[in-house]
Amino acid sequence: MEDIYEMINNLLDKKEDFVLATILEKSGSAPREEGTKMIIKRDFSIIGTIGGGIFEALAIKLSSRIFENEAYIIKNCSLTNEGAEALGAACGGDLKLLLEYVDYKDSDMVEVYKNVQKLKRKGDNFAIITRIPEEGKSIKGIDKWICSEASFYGKEDEKVQCIIRKIKENFKNVTMKYTDLEEEHYLIEPVLNTQTIYVIGAGHVAQKIAEVAKSLDFDIVVIDDRQEFANKERFKDVKEVKAIPSFENILKYIKVDSNSYIVIVTRGHAYDKEVLGQMLKTNAKYIGMIGSKSKRKFVYESLLDEGYAEEDLKRVHSPIGVSIYAQTPEEIAISIVAELIKVKRETFNGKR
Known part of the structure; x- marks a missing residue:
């Protein structure tokens, strides 16, 4: 969407x-x-x-x-x-x-939404503050402000600065609020751009990915069709662990959007193909699949036979991860998470 x-x-x-x-x-x-x-x-x-x-x-x-x-x-x-x-x-x-x-003719309003777009693409958390004027009036661009953890956009205003100070005290716990301040009404809308890593497969590499990524600003969701692998005992620090009946129709169990990073580390070629085919139908920001070049060749040829296009497969990072000659699960996890960070930041920095 x-x-x-x-x-x-x-x-x-x-x-x-x-x-x-x-x-x-x-x-x-x-x-x-x-x-x-x-x-x-x-x-x-x-x-x-x-x-x-x-x-x-x-x-x-x-x-x-x-x-x-x-x-x-x-x-x-x-x-x-x-x-x-x-x-x-x-x-x-x-x-x-x-x-x-x-109104597109309101240059202040246009500027507000350009800054919103910039912060979202950068992946920053921020809040939009809107002053609600008296009934019968219109809301203009000068009635809106943006506060991120490191920046501020909008006209200087003492009352709004008071709101911003409170927001910055505990930024990530700010909630949507329609509030009064000295007989004026303000709407506070947090836009938290926490992005989600879906680790599909719950083996040893998945465990290490979760450990490496837990200190970064990602939500981590682990999915597998084996309850003995997909459980909170093995993945204590992730947001969610899902044990699903099978990898077929996996999109019934997860919500993939443009803030999603898909890391496919299942236990076999057939499962990888099943998952990758479904993920190519989404607008995920990142799709990566672990495995050798021969495994990639098998999966890609199978998907091409099913009607996928070469252009679809160009979206996939495979072999997955930044090339650091990784061998152990820990090293592989570091290379994968490094690639996720690179993709997260490269769009804003103008590099593709």
């Missing part, structure tokens, strides 16, 4: 204005989380989702008013279990929505 901030910048680059819907608060069993965003274009088509059904229909309806007067709207949306059932929805729940007009 495309990153919503990338899509915002794409529209601004094309000189398109739009309405941006953000979930401020959620209660009950509403399907999407606080901070989820959806774009509504002039033709009332949408990019992203805030949960479908009545929530999106209401947001689209309200956007016509926002396109007319450019004033933001905060709306409470309620869907009881009875109402959900009548509409064929999977769940009920309540949402508080912010709908704001985003």
Whole structure:
């Protein structure tokens, strides 16, 4: 799925204005989380989702008013279990929505989202702070600030600096908040760019990868089809260990996106091929497969026979890792994690 901030910048680059819907608060069993965003274009088509059904229909309806007067709207949306059932929805729940007009002619607004894009591509954690003006007004670029752990973007403002000091005290534990400060309302949105390494296979090399990577800013998820290997006793410091029935349909068990790093270290050629074929259908940032050149040749030829293209296989780092003539599991793990860091940083540094 495309990153919503990338899509915002794409529209601004094309000189398109739009309405941006953000979930401020959620209660009950509403399907999407606080901070989820959806774009509504002039033709009332949408990019992203805030949960479908009545929530999106209401947001689209309200956007016509926002396109007319450019004033933001905060709306409470309620869907009881009875109402959900009548509409064929999977769940009920309540949402508080912010709908704001985003104008490509507002140079300050464009600058805000360019800086958001830059920080996301760099992999930094940051927070967006938005001042919510009085009712009937529009939210402008000068009403937004960005605070990362090392930088600040936006106009100098004493009240906002007070918010930023509190954010920086415990940055990674900042949560979405709609708050009051001296009779003004502010929205604080953390954007934590922790990226996920999916280690597929739970053997000795996987253990060493987890040990090497644990001190870096990655979440680590280990997956295997063997319970005796995929367990917390063997992988104490990772975010999650998943013992799955088989490597078929592995995407049912993990969520792979553009912040995902796939490390394929299963126990055999057939399993590697099965996993790699599925991962090539995702937009993972990194896909690496362990093994010799002869093993790679077998896997690649099998996938080409199944209809994959040479261009697909060019995405794969195999043999995996930076070439340091590694031999032991520890050395192999270091070479693999070094390559993950290289890929994480090279896009921002302009190297491919």
